[in-house]
Every structure is written in C-alpha cells, then in structure tokens.
Amino acid sequence: MDLRILGCHGGETAKHRTTSFLVDGRLALDAGATTAMLTLEEQVALDAVVVSHAHMDHVRDLASLADNRCQSAKHPLVVAGTRATIKALKEHFFNNVLWPDFTVIPLVGGGGTTVELRVLEPEVPQEIAGYALRAVLVSHTIESAGIVVEREGTALAFSGDTGPTDRFWEVLSELPGLKAVLQEVSFPNELEWLAKISGHHTPSTLERELLKLDRKDVPWLMFHIKPAFQSAVERELAKLHQDRLEMLSLGDEFVL
Numbered sequence: 001m002d003l004r005i006l007g008c009h010g011g012e013t014a015k016h017r018t019t020s021f022l023v024d025g026r027l028a029l030d031a032g033a034t035t036a037m038l039t040l041e042e043q044v045a046l047d048a049v050v051v052s053h054a055h056m057d058h059v060r061d062l063a064s065l066a067d068n069r070c071q072s073a074k075h076p077l078v079v080a081g082t083r084a085t086i087k088a089l090k091e092h093f094f095n096n097v098l099w100p101d102f103t104v105i106p107l108v109g110g111g112g113t114t115v116e117l118r119v120l121e122p123e124v125p126q127e128i129a130g131y132a133l134r135a136v137l138v139s140h141t142i143e144s145a146g147i148v149v150e151r152e153g154t155a156l157a158f159s160g161d162t163g164p165t166d167r168f169w170e171v172l173s174e175l176p177g178l179k180a181v182l183q184e185v186s187f188p189n190e191l192e193w194l195a196k197i198s199g200h201h202t203p204s205t206l207e208r209e210l211l212k213l214d215r216k217d218v219p220w221l222m223f224h225i226k227p228a229f230q231s232a233v234e235r236e237l238a239k240l241h242q243d244r245l246e247m248l249s250l251g252d253e254f255v256l
C-alpha cells in the first residue's frame with residue numbers, strides 16, 4: 001500500500017494544506033487538498049474519497065475535484081462517509097446553492113453521474129475501490145469517524161478529527177496487519193481547554209491514547225497541527241519520548 005501525504009495540517013497557509021491522504025493513487029482519505037496537490041490526471045485517476053466528517057477542512061476540495069472530473073473522468077467518483085456526513089454533504093455542499101449538485105450532474109463524456117455518495121455503516125466493512133473500508137465513530141463536535149483501510153492483509157488506520165476515544169483503539173488492537181496510524185493532534189498543552197471543547201488532541205491527551213494501543217512497532221503519523229502552534233506541539237510531542245510518533249511533511253510518501 002502506497003501512502004502519500006497531500007495535506008497534514010489543521011489550517012492552510014502558503015506552506016500548509018488541510019487534511020488529505022492518498023492511497024495507491026486511487027483512494028483519498030479526506031479532501032482537504034485533493035486538488036491543491038494533485039495534477040488533473042491524478043484527480044481523474046481517483047476512484048473514491050472517504051470522508052471522516054463534514055468539516056470544511058476535510059471536504060473543501062470535493063468542490064473543485066467534482067468540477068474537474070465532470071469534464072474529464074470516465075466513471076463517477078465515489079464519496080463515502082457515515083450517514084450524518086453524507087447527509088451534510090447532500091444538504092449543505094452539493095445543494096445547488098453553495099455548489100452545483102454533482103451527484104446528479106452527468107460526466108460530460110458519459111459513464112454516469114460525477115459524484116456517487118455512499119453511506120458507511122459504523123463498523124460494517126464495505127468494499128470500495130478494491131479496499132475493505134471500515135468507519136469507527138470517534139469523538140468530535142459533529143459525527144466523525146476513524147477509517148480503517150484494508151487490502152491483502154495490510155491495514156492503515158486514520159483517526160479523523162477526534163479527542164480522546166476508546167472504540168477506535170479497540171478495533172485497531174485486533175488488526176494484526178496494521179502498518180500505520182494517521183493520528184490527529186491539534187493544539188499545545190496550554191490550550192487543552194480548547195482542544196476539549198473542539199474535540200481535538202494536545203500532546204498531553206495523546207499520551208493517554210498511546211496506552212490504548214499496545215503496538216510499539218506501529219508508527220503514528222501525526223497530522224492536523226494548527227500552523228500557529230507547529231513548533232510548540234512538536235516540542236511537546238518530543239518530550240513524550242515515543243519513537244513511534246512521526247511528524248509529517250507535505251509530499252511525504254510511505255510504502256506500507
């Protein structure tokens with residue numbers, strides 16, 4: 001499984017992109033940077049985007065992605081998420097007000113509609129784009145899901161936006177093929193009150209999560225740091241003395 005980091009921050013600047021990861025060039029996890037970081041050919045090659053939750057920093061590029069693919073793609077883009085996420089996309093995003101409803105607009109060259117929305121029932125594996133995808137509800141201000149991606153015995157987990165949570169770690173503990181966890185952390189320890197009310201982590205709350213997955217061999221790839229707090233959060237993460245925590249940079253690539 002090839003993993004490419006398209007966006008790994010909780011905010012955007014000229015040097016930071018919001019959450020998006022690319023698996024094998026055909027499956028995107030969240031759409032915070034799927035057009036900002038991909039060529040038109042790479043956008044057309046996508047089969048599906050799994051969305052952890054409906055917040056704008058995770059869905060924003062679905063707008064430009066759908067528009068670009070409408071003119072160039074040969075098959076619909078599957079956009080998958082839990083029920084509340086799909087409902088929010090339908091009502092507030094592809095609603096013919098904020099953006100055209102690409103779930104009914106056909107591809108210019110034929111082959112179906114531009115976007116096909118797909119509901120993931122929590123913890124029920126669903127085959128999409130050749131992967132078994134599982135959504136596990138986590139703890140955020142709106143419905144948010146961690147996503148487990150599995151193919152041929154290899155598994156990648158993505159926490160979505162979340163504060164402290166339990167079920168996600170229980171599911172991961174039972175995954176022998178787990179190769180990496182994309183894990184959110186957003187604010188420095190002094191803003192734990194803000195992390196708490198906004199459903200995010202600080203290095204300190206993350207330290208308690210590390211106890212919930214007893215797999216020292218599995219790297220935790222850190223994303224969603226707010227750009228303003230990059231160095232503070234990095235310093236505090238380093239003080240945890242956990243070799244399994246890895247910082248991410250735009251464009252990083254991993255083979256899992």
Ligand SMILES: [Zn+2]
Nearest residue numbers: 053055140161
């Ligand atoms: Zn969020």
Ligand SMILES: [Zn+2]
Nearest residue numbers: 010055057161
């Ligand atoms: Zn976010």
